[in-house]
Amino acid sequence: MLEKFQRHIEVNFPIVNKKNLLIACSGGLDSVVLTHLCVQCNLNITLAHCNFKLRGAESDGDEIFVKQLAEELNVEYVSVVFDTLKEVTEHGGSVQMVARKLRYEWFETVLDERKLDYILTAHHADDALETFIINLSRVTGIDGLSGIPESNGKILRPLLPFSRQKILEYAKSKRLKWREDSSNSDSKYLRNKIRMDITPKLKELHPTFLNNFLMTQTFLSQSKTVLENRIKEVKEKVFKEKGDTVKVRIADLKALQPLEMYLYGLFKGYGFTEWDDVKSLLDAMSGKEIHSNTHRLLKDRDFLLLRPKQEKPEAIFFIDENKERIEAPIPLHIETTAEFEKLDGSIVFLDKEKLNYPLTLRKWKKGDYFYPLGMQGKKKLSKFFKDEKMDVFSKEAQWLLCSGEEIVWVIGKRADERFKIDGNTTQIVKITYLI
Amino acid sequence: MLEKFQRHIEVNFPIVNKKNLLIACSGGLDSVVLTHLCVQCNLNITLAHCNFKLRGAESDGDEIFVKQLAEELNVEYVSVVFDTLKEVTEHGGSVQMVARKLRYEWFETVLDERKLDYILTAHHADDALETFIINLSRVTGIDGLSGIPESNGKILRPLLPFSRQKILEYAKSKRLKWREDSSNSDSKYLRNKIRMDITPKLKELHPTFLNNFLMTQTFLSQSKTVLENRIKEVKEKVFKEKGDTVKVRIADLKALQPLEMYLYGLFKGYGFTEWDDVKSLLDAMSGKEIHSNTHRLLKDRDFLLLRPKQEKPEAIFFIDENKERIEAPIPLHIETTAEFEKLDGSIVFLDKEKLNYPLTLRKWKKGDYFYPLGMQGKKKLSKFFKDEKMDVFSKEAQWLLCSGEEIVWVIGKRADERFKIDGNTTQIVKITYLI
Known part of the structure; x- marks a missing residue:
């Protein structure tokens, strides 16, 4: 695995050489293996650990483990403690979403303060397949099926081509230690179910199922790019900005085929993910309005008017x-x-x-x-x-x-x-x- | 199920009323249920059965069964016998592909001769899900994941929103008889495996998994339409026809992003489905040529030249x-x-x-x-x-x-x-x- 990883880095991430890298390290199998692989490749790494305080002593144990790992490997270490549940209570959202937001905002700060260049995460091929299946189980589209990219701005995912099996084999062969997460959140429950019941059966269908799947995701993601460019083109033509209001001629929208697809693409950025609501609005009475979390969309005679929600109360x-x-x-x-x-x-x-x-x-x-x-x-x-x-x-x-x-x-x-x-x-x- | 089917026909296929419909009837569960449902809805149907002679006496038994079904239901009946294996030996291709070709060509003839308007097939939601998974197990893209449409020219698939489970329940509740297919071709083996091991587990992930999946396929299919329109636009710009040769400026191709996606989309219609071969050709030596089953693609200095393969031998x-x-x-x-x-x-x-x-x-x-x-x-x-x-x-x-x-x-x-x-x-x- 080390050799393949090394080659993968050389070919696909030549940029990380001589750069300062932050590794998002939970202490779990995947991030511990990523850490070891990076050390073996002589990359300049800093381990960053977030303690979300969601699993009491176990959370603290993870923190201590990652700190010791950094000491053993003689690499930089930085950590933070979040009162995640308090954040959830105060600002709403799911625990998972809030933790994600806290984590990435903190990573950005660490990058800034410590003059680091990239964030490396340990997402692997099985993670991608599980996410694909979770999204498939809900209603999704190309967005939900095309997966996370190997690199996206400052975030790199060098383990993406590797299976959980390979990562586990590497860890065992090197007698690495890692922390098991005993929690069982809804999302973890779903993933475990998929991991136990579904992905092994899928992999039996084709000898290189996981690689084929990654290739398929690459194609989907390219298709997604073409679609997004097309939506952008259309948007530039039909969205007329005037102050903070965007005016869209309904006839221009109705000329687009397939309409549902365009309505979804054009308005999802404003929080309107239910394209059928937008579609109904096209033929609604003038004055009818629908709201997303961030925006209001108003039918006004031959136009749709789009506007951010006012957050400040009206004053005198x-x-x-x-x-x-x-x-x-x-x-x-x-x-x-x-x-x-x-x-x-x-x-x-x-x-x-x-x-x-x-x-x-x-x-x-x-x-x-x-x-x-x-x-x-x-x-x-x-x-x-x-x-x-x-x-x-x-x-x-x-x-x-x-x-x-x-x-x-x-x-x-x-x-x-x-x-x-x-x-x-x-x-x-x-x-x-x-x- | 009958009521839902009736409503589905009224809403989505209002056109079939008073039309003459051919039902592709193998004698299996799905097509027998489709036949009964159509009779219940008083649609004008003709049962069409193909005997592919692939399972000896069983094939002949199916044919007799469908003939009797037509008599019992007092509907028109038409059948044909194919020497499928002979066709395969003579013209090549997989048994499945050849049978499919024979079937649809014959349906077209029957439509013509008997003045029928549409062909109804019994594809259902589980078929669509199984095909999705089979394609996913290989390398595919949006084409392989977006599924078969509910209507495509003269072919209608009115059972597409229904699960195999519902179809089976209907058949049992009405004490219908049908023929089981004892064969186990590669494709049937794969489908059976998916049906036994995978789809039941997928359906456990979400209470409306199958409906969500169909909705996802609708979205994917809309995305596909947008992509195809985009490819068509680009093609009109960069493909210059001159006699039977198409000339494409390589610089025009290289300007397209993402290149792989465009190369695939632009050349797949000519049988070049391996976009990396086409990509390599862009930077190959002038004179280098690649072949698909139907076409030749030649690098000629700053251009690619595309041309159908000559079938006739050179004469004097x-x-x-x-x-x-x-x-x-x-x-x-x-x-x-x-x-x-x-x-x-x-x-x-x-x-x-x-x-x-x-x-x-x-x-x-x-x-x-x-x-x-x-x-x-x-x-x-x-x-x-x-x-x-x-x-x-x-x-x-x-x-x-x-x-x-x-x-x-x-x-x-x-x-x-x-x-x-x-x-x-x-x-x-x-x-x-x-x-």
Whole structure:
């Protein structure tokens, strides 16, 4: 195995020679063998161990084991302890996902601090096959079947072509010691079941099943690249960005064949993995909206509008009497003037005596109404928005200038009759929306 | 099951209503259930049975069984007997492939003769899963994993969403009879092994494993469509057809990423499924050639030249003295003339007395030489071709006009010194290559 590993490194990872490598070392069979192989190849390695505190004394035992391994092999060692369950409680997600996130974020930090170049993980061919089968058991597509790449940015997986069997044989022949993980999480349970019941039977179907499988994954992964490039091309054509909103003509989407495949590819990056939801939206009533964890997708007449979810709660901003300029939430210039110029959407002239300071800036709420300048009587803001053909996103983006509870100016759109300049006005306030 | 089948037909195959359907009926469980379900749905069916004569009396028993089934159900029946092994001996291929070809060709004939509209086959979800696993055990790609479509031209597979288990339960609940196939071909052996050892364990991984799998195949098949469209686009750009030869600029190919994936996609239709052979050819010496079963692919300096294999052996064509015009293998016009015009690549003037009739037309062979007009001495034809920068395909396409063994004219390229007009010429033969 050592010779094959050496050759594999020379041919496929010539770059690691003379580089500083971090080995993600749990203390388990795979990472211990990877560590030994790297030492045999005279690579410059640092062992990095994460103690996730998920298995009490056993977790601590793993940490001590890896530390001793580093001492025996006379290589650098670095470790960290995480309160994984606390993280899960505070931020949500599965234990596995959280641990994964913690691990890779920490690796990045270690790379930075210790001036290391690459992270090596001990994923092997059987891991890849098990993941393939787990994904197959759920609904998946080419993404879930094409596997993890041998190298992906700073992460290298030099054991990927090797079977668990070969790794175990090597460990035994060299009388290596490693730690067994006694836990049995859902994911481990599934993997164990696959490892016991399924993969041995699959391997009986063909003498080089595992190699064939890796080759198949390589082909799938190449197909995936072509698909992704195609999706990117289409996206550049049909996704029109405007500020933080993306506008997509529904007719452009419907022209794509096969539609489901394109909808999935185009919107998965925004968290919409259920393409049938997106598909239904194409023919839904205008105003219908669906949400992913991160984004909102709105049908607005002939378009879909895509937008990140607002995370900050809506606030009220105050404008004091002496203020001449504000920047947040929108830039306004305020001055007292004697001149009353021609009206313009971005400028409003108000009778100062009719205003109650501080003025406020806020978003609209249900039941809001105002007295549109030049019109008789009041109008519901929702009706005004509708007449202006404003979509949900535009309505949400609309700021209102208020005096007490009364709307003074639907900013940039329409002033209110009640605050207008008249024969009795002595002081004019001119407010400019600095678009 | 009947209700689900009925709904499935209504939703996914509304077209079959009032149409005439051929059911491919082996007499086995699946096709017997399909037949019964179709009868229950009042579809217009004809049972078609192929007797491949591969299992002696058992084969004949199947045939009788299906005939009786048709009588009991009062539906049309048609059958055929094939000498499958004889076909295999005569034309090669695996028994399975040959039987498949015979079957579908015959179905097409029956459709034609009996004015039927569609062929229904009894492929079900477990068949699809088994095929997926068989292909996975070999090296495959998205083609081998995306499965057979529910409808493909005239072939419909309305049992595809149903499991073998459901089909068996239906057959038992209705006390249907069917024939068991006692044979154990390689392919059946593999399928049985997968059916016994692997698929039951896979199904334990997820409560709706089989449905998830079918959904995954649908996604893969959509991805495949996008890929195929992309390959088609690229092909239209880089494959330049000229007669029966396709010329491809190597630089255009090398610009494609991922190259392997594109080489596979672009050349698989010509029988080149080993993309690494094609890849090696890109950087091979000019003149290097690889062959598929149907095509030849030649590296010619900056290009690949692709061409169907010639099936006819090279022939010699005779031109009698009185002949004025020939069409095959190339069109030539021959006349006796007194005028000696300006030379032109497509015309040659010969001294009739120097010729031995009948003249012949043949392709070149190793060792050929001639005396190029206007040059001193003889020249090997291979050297002449090289100086003319002719590729292998052009050389093979080149016809030679000969008098006995002597080359008179490398047609369209160069005449021979020995047959030229001189001071003693009394009769001039003018031959025109009618390009």
